[in-house]
């Protein structure tokens with residue numbers, strides 16, 4: 096089932112998401128719906144709060160060398176914790192909840208992630224490049240934070256002006 100994506104400035108996006116405790120069929124169906132929603136929206140990452148559920152779950156589907164995104168490549172990440180972040184890198188980020196806006200954001204270059212899968216099993220992975228960036232972007236959503244909050248004062252002002260204008264034009 097396709098879910099509705101919450102967009103800025105909806106206050107829901109400011110909520111801190113809660114730990115997932117039940118790894119049941121309802122969670123599995125929700126993760127499947129998140130995947131369908133992300134793929135239909137041309138996204139590579141989606142946090143549960145972006146579809147109005149304040150739980151610590153996110154999905155990622157980083158395109159392979161051919162630029163293909165497949166269900167086999169999807170990472171379902173529940174209750175994640177970052178360990179050993181290293182280095183810094185900058186990437187032009189976008190977000191399905193802030194449509195049409197892209198900005199350079201600085202993140203850690205690599206990290207180890209501890210998390211649970213859809214069955215509640217403990218997992219870990221080492222991430223670098225786009226995967227590491229996407230993990231940090233999506234984990235900020237779990238804290239109620241958006242990438243635009245990392246902009247300098249002047250860039251943020253420019254964003255608010257452009258975004259408001261775009262919203263008006265859409266109406």
Ligand code: Y12
Nearest residue numbers: 136137138139140188189190191194195229232
């Ligand atoms: C690097 C940087 C950021 C992330 C987080 C995940 N971000 C996305 O998946 C963004 C997707 C996105 C897709 C758009 O295209 C459509 O909506 C059709 C888009 O364009 C517009 O809204 C006009 C913007 C963002 C991971 C890795």
Ligand code: CO
Nearest residue numbers: 189190191192
């Ligand atoms: Co986002």
